Amino acid sequence: MAIEKVSFEETLKRGVVERGLCVGCAACVISCPFNCLEYADHGPKIISECKVCGICARICPRFNLSLPSLERIVFGRERRNEEEFGIYKRILVAQTTSDEVRAVCQDGGVVTSLLISAFEEGIISGAAASHESVKEPLRAAPKLALSRSELLECSGTRYTYSPNLLALKEGVQKKIGKIAFIGTPCQIHALRKIQAFPLKKYADAVSFSVGLFCSESFTYDGLVMGFLHGKMGIRPEDVARVNIKGKMLLKMKSGEVIALPIKEIREYACSFCSACPDFSAELADISVGGLGLEGWSLTVIRTDVGDEIFRRAESKGAIKAKPLEDKRILDLLIRMSRRKRENLIKSPS
Ligand SMILES: Cc1cc2nc3c(=O)[nH]c(=O)nc-3n(C[C@H](O)[C@H](O)[C@H](O)COP(=O)(O)OP(=O)(O)OC[C@H]3O[C@@H](n4cnc5c(N)ncnc54)[C@H](O)[C@@H]3O)c2cc1C
Missing domain, CATH: 3.40.640 (Aspartate Aminotransferase; domain 2)
Structure with missing residues (x-):
């Protein structure tokens, strides 16, 4: 199938990055055949002029995502309701x-x-x-x-x-x-x-x-630095493990377990x-x-x-x-x- 040739700026930059929908998965960065993109600040950054091959827009999980068409490829059929x-x-x-x-x-x-x-x-x-x-x-x-x-x-x-x-x-x-x-x-x-x-x-x-x-x-700046460190006074280096099961459970290296209400962390998603x-x-x-x-x-x-x-x-x-x-x-x-x-x-x- 011919690839629609549209630039990174017209597709992913405008439709995904500037709308705050980019997940920062790096799919566009690794798929650009001309290495026009690098991964910086949790997303793609254009470092040389886009050659308008259109591949990044075909690979991005936030641009034209159709789960049914991917289901047909992976499973040979679409999901039933x-x-x-x-x-x-x-x-x-x-x-x-x-x-x-x-x-x-x-x-x-x-x-x-x-x-x-x-x-x-x-x-x-x-x-x-x-x-x-x-x-x-x-x-x-x-x-x-x-x-x-x-x-x-x-x-x-x-x-x-x-x-x-x-x-x-x-x-x-x-x-x-x-x-x-x-x-x-x-x-x-x-x-x-x-x-x-x-x-x-x-x-x-x-x-x-x-x-x-x-x-x-969750964002690192919000959840770890803002909430855990800034608000709760918990040093990230003292935490051995985090799990979320109804509550946010912090297993500390000291052995102590701290449970925090999930509603407190939602804003850092x-x-x-x-x-x-x-x-x-x-x-x-x-x-x-x-x-x-x-x-x-x-x-x-x-x-x-x-x-x-x-x-x-x-x-x-x-x-x-x-x-x-x-x-x-x-x-x-x-x-x-x-x-x-x-x-x-x-x-x-
Ligand atoms: C951001 C996030 C949110 C999650 N939310 C839920 C949830 O809401 N409900 C639920 O049931 N499960 C959730 N999980 C999955 C759950 O935390 C466990 O990863 C899963 O149950 C597997 O456990 P395990 O003991 O078999 O994995 P393990 O044997 O401990 O292996 C975990 C694997 O996860 C990978 N991994 C760890 N962190 C990340 C990350 N940030 N991004 C990508 N890969 C990573 C590691 O490479 C490792 O291979 C979430 C996982 C992540 C990363």
Whole structure:
């Protein structure tokens, strides 16, 4: 299909960046064949004259996003109305069997265990994931994880935005071989647009994707520096882990747990999250979230590729799984998915 050739300024700058809808995923930056864009201040910055190839507008998850057309490519059909959290093959409650993973993971450690299992089986050479910034505690930063210890280092959730596609670019540039991609729903949308286009150098490199359930991410300046540090007097470097389960739970390095009401942090949510229709990463090969579970991950296996990756981890003994029996969890997943779809501000075109 011929690409409509419109400049970055006329499409993404005007329709996405200037309207405050840019998520900062870096899809445009990594897809520009002329390297006209760099990633700066949480978004694309034009550094040389746009060559008007039109590719960035085709890849952006906030520009002309059509989930039904991506569903047709990923699943061969569109989602039916009753498939409220997307198309899937199996839904399970799962947990790591590794004490090492359990010590550092967010919920059931499913993401890290899947990655370690695929890495040890030689299915992937690394993962485009996210770790805690070395310089700024509690800030998420992209990380190309190339060993078991680096995959463990990525475990756990940082609630600020991490442009993991930059780690994918690094892996492709370094020609490391097959890569697993981990990301929030908007990042999975970008990845699927890249595969659908296709931008072959990235499409061919990705072995499978793991999507994280996501209500919203938060600004570092607002949540960490403004609220936690400024208002509550909590030093980011003293916090070992953050989880959000009805409340914001801070596990301090001292062992103390501090619970903060969720309504106090809502104002620090990233405004661009209001344009997202997807809670459960409906286009990923496997989607994982914590919802109301303690020490387990709700795991939605969506594609044949995802099924194979999960089965191999399970048969290796890296993960144990059981059917989802608690209807309240399923109801919550449906409610969260509806809420996201209903909040949708129409994607610009
Ligand atoms: C911003 C954000 C909001 C979320 N909101 C919800 C929610 O509302 N409800 C819910 O049920 N679950 C939510 N999750 C998912 C949840 O926090 C866990 O990531 C998920 O349950 C997997 O747990 P695990 O123990 O299997 O993962 P782990 O084994 O701990 O692995 C976590 C993986 O997440 C990746 N990661 C960590 N932080 C980020 C980030 N900022 N951006 C991209 N990748 C990252 C790491 O690379 C790691 O590979 C959210 C995650 C994020 C990043």
